Amino acid sequence: MVIRTMSSLRNASTTQTFDHASPAYRSTYTLALTGRDWSPPPSRPAPIFATALSHSATLPTESDFDRVTINVNSEGACEPRYDEDGREVDERGFPATLVPSGALDPHVYPRSDLAPAIGTEFDPSVQLADILDAPNSADILRDLAILISHRGVVFFKHQDILTPQQLATVTKLLGELSGSPKASGLHIHPLTSDFSESGEFIGKISNEREANGAQISFADERSNFASAGWHTDISFEPVPSNFAALRMHTLPPTGGDTLWASSYAAYEKLSPAMAQMLEGCTATHHADMFKEQASRYGFPLRTEARGHPLNVGDHLSASHPVIRTNPVTGLKGLFVNKSFTKRINELSRDESNIVLEYLYRLISDNHDIQVRYRWGLSDVAIWSNTSTQHCATFDYDGPRGGDRAVSLGEVPYYDPASRSRKEALEAAYAV
Structure with a gap:
């Protein structure tokens, strides 16, 4: 056999x-x-x-x-x-x-699923810094990439000794070891303004406008609807992200949770007729808001190659399949998001608006395909941008910040022979 x-x-x-x-x-x-x-x-x-x-x-x-x-x-x-x-x-x-090698042995690296559809949490004894130093670290990280690609997002508690550079290394290796094209590296966000603290491939998540290298929109631009923030990282790039990692170093006393939703499970909520129609469609994603922010707040927009030769210039727009195949798992999932997806190209604008609103609600209104994570200090989340969406919760006062690294995958594609998870x-x- x-x-x-x-x-x-x-x-x-x-x-x-x-x-x-x-x-x-x-x-x-x-x-x-x-x-x-x-x-x-x-x-x-x-x-x-x-x-x-x-x-x-x-x-x-x-x-x-x-x-x-x-x-x-x-x-x-x-x-x-x-x-x-x-x-x-x-x-x-x-x-x-x-296929996993078995290097990420659950007896050695214990973990538990947080929700049936998405989310796995590792025991606090599991330290990413130790995995990087392990003699078989490549095998472990490859298996971790496979696990993330199936489970959507994984969490590591109390990663106190992990440096920002190590976080970036883990993220880059997850992409490389799971088959990212050679031209794909770590992403440089178009709004990253200063690399002096942690290096050019390490971004800052911060709710403070003055934060050095901050990449996230400011408080005065938030919607009154918390669900408006659901997104897949940098889907406006021709070569978007496959994996992203975030380590929280500053937290409010309470609040600031992040939610993730499974794109596999969202796809499975489509009727067969709707799924068949969407499998032949593409959608335009763009991030004009970043150009507006750069102009308004005096940030230089990064127009050089942002981790891949195709991710260049100030035209922050790309067209991708509405249903996307994950190359690691061979499974298909929904690939549109409320923050960046603007139009289903094969439909009229009116049709596109109606269909997109329905697809957005598949993510935001179905708590059975979501996991909500309450951050602890120095916790790390690593997720698949190919097969999940996420949304922060702005229900807190005071500073909240972390270090972020984003690896790039391939040009998104739809394989007609790919299957749903079911x-x-x-x-x-x-x-």
């Missing part, structure tokens, strides 16, 4: 899922990937991730997402194929989904 990634099996004539393997085989690979022993269920129920998902059905856990990437091909594996960046691709040239789990559990 040969382990294959899901994307490499999409066009195979005969495939088997993980559940077709022997119990001993399944136990070996479940333990390797999740740190948990596999045990057969007492009976085989109908798939719980059917289209008509019961409200009482158990939602996927971290171990379920690990299983999604396991397939067994009875006909044997093809020779690996690679693109010009050295990334493995499938028979059609799309990136092959990644479809992938159904296939993994199929008889």
Whole structure:
């Protein structure tokens, strides 16, 4: 038997899922990937991730997402194929989904899921600085990138010894080790005005106008609707972000939580007809507000290459698929956001406005696909910008700030053969 990634099996004539393997085989690979022993269920129920998902059905856990990437091909594996960046691709040239190595062993790096659809928190004993120093740090960080790509966002508590430079290093390596193109590095935000404190690739999140290198809009520009802030980082760039990390060094006594929502789960709330229509659409994203802020407050707009040769100039606009495939997981999710998405290109303006408002509400109005995180001092969040959106909560007084690093991925694409998360789990559990 040969382990294959899901994307490499999409066009195979005969495939088997993980559940077709022997119990001993399944136990070996479940333990390797999740740190948990596999045990057969007492009976085989109908798939719980059917289209008509019961409200009482158990939602996927971290171990379920690990299983999604396991397939067994009875006909044997093809020779690996690679693109010009050295990334493995499938028979059609799309990136092959990644399989974890087992280096991020849950017994060594304990963690727990915060919500069924999104969010995993590591035990405070897990320190990112120690992971960087580990002899197998590359394997651990690659597996961490895979975990983040499935779970959306992960949290590390009390990262007191982690420096801003180490935060940037972790973020950059997550992208590199999970297959980012060679031309993609760390992003330079167009409003980053001063790099003297922490280096040019480390941004500042601050609610103080005078903060050195601050990148976030000011208090007098906030909407009265808290949900207006939902966004995916820098989706206005031709090559947007895949991973972002934030370490909070200044917190108010209470408030200032951040929410994340799963784009995978938002996609799954679409009717089949709506999903099919949107899978053929693109949308324009732009950030004209940053140019206005730069002019108003005297910030220089960064017009040089912002982490990728395509992210250059003062035209802060790009067109991306409305439904996007995550190259790490092979799963598809909704890729529009209220802050930067302005128009679905294939629809009339009136149609676009109505559809976009509905899609925004799929994110903001569904708390079952969200996780809300209460920050502690020196906590770190790392999230997938490919498959999540996030929103800060401005319910506090006093300073709130942190160090931020953003890595760049690929030009967004939609793979017609990609699956929803439910479809992938159904296939993994199929008889």
